[in-house]
Amino acid sequence: MTSALSAEGLHTYYGKSHILHGVSLDVAEGKITALLGRNGAGKTTALRTIMGLWRASQGKIMLDAGNAAPARDGNTIFEEVERDGIGVVSQKYLPGTRLVRAFNTLNYKIFESEANRPDPKLAVPIAGDGPEAVQVAAGLVRDAGFDPVVVGKLVDAKRFQRGTPGYGQNVTAAEFRQKLSLTP
Numbered sequence: 001m002t003s004a005l006s007a008e009g010l011h012t013y014y015g016k017s018h019i020l021h022g023v024s025l026d027v028a029e030g031k032i033t034a035l036l037g038r039n040g041a042g043k044t045t046a047l048r049t050i051m052g053l054w055r056a057s058q059g060k061i062m063l064d065a066g067n068a069a070p071a072r073d074g075n076t077i078f079e080e081v082e083r084d085g086i087g088v089v090s091q092k093y094l095p096g097t098r099l100v101r102a103f104n105t106l107n108y109k110i111f112e113s114e115a116n117r118p119d120p121k122l123a124v125p126i127a128g129d130g131p132e133a134v135q136v137a138a139g140l141v142r143d144a145g146f147d148p149v150v151v152g153k154l155v156d157a158k159r160f161q162r163g164t165p166g167y168g169q170n171v172t173a174a175e176f177r178q179k180l181s182l183t184p
Contacts, residue, residue: 004029004140005050005063012042012049019045029143030115048073054093063137064090065103067162087127087157100128100137101157102148105167114170116145123176125149125166127157147173151182 005027012020019042027033037043048054050066068086070078081089087101102124103111114122124146128134134150141148151159151166159180160166166180177184 004144005065007046007050010046010049012045012054014045014054020049025050029140063103063140064094064099064101066090067104081161082163085155085158086161087154090157091129091154098128098130098133099154100126100130100133101154101160102126102137102141105160106170110170111144111146114146120172120174121145121147123147123149123169123171123173125151125160125176125180127151127154127160129154149173149176149182151180 005025007023007025010020010023011018023042023046025033025035025046035043035046045054047066050064068078068081068089077089084092086104087099090101091097091099105125106122110122124141124144126134126137126141126148127150128137138148138150151157158164160169166176169176169179171179174184176182
């Protein structure tokens, strides 16, 4: 089964406390995955690490679909994202990963209802620094039933983060490219 999101061997520290000890997670394409555990087990830390809001000291994450929200993440991270862009900030907290931004522009209910619709497919913008990682992400987007639109490098992910014209666009790839003045 193809993974839509994969995290492998994550180790995360909060100060000097070692919170995540080699956590791995595979979210299968088209499946719902729940992360369960008692209070203090590391569920929130795992999700924040996967979303790129906290830095993993070890491990790989290939797809970053999260957005910074001040109520959840605090104003410091949110302001850093507003200033520097979500792709740059995510990479800062995930050094050494082959990071690609995707699936962060629309509500999951839209992705659920629009997956594999007849052509023209719904656009999913992606951005990443590594061509191979971007190709893998584009394949995942296609496999999920959408049309990938490569916006550029991680620095360009700012063009489709919250509060920008590329965010929240329930449109086709051609329409999305036109909105952001991207070449086909």
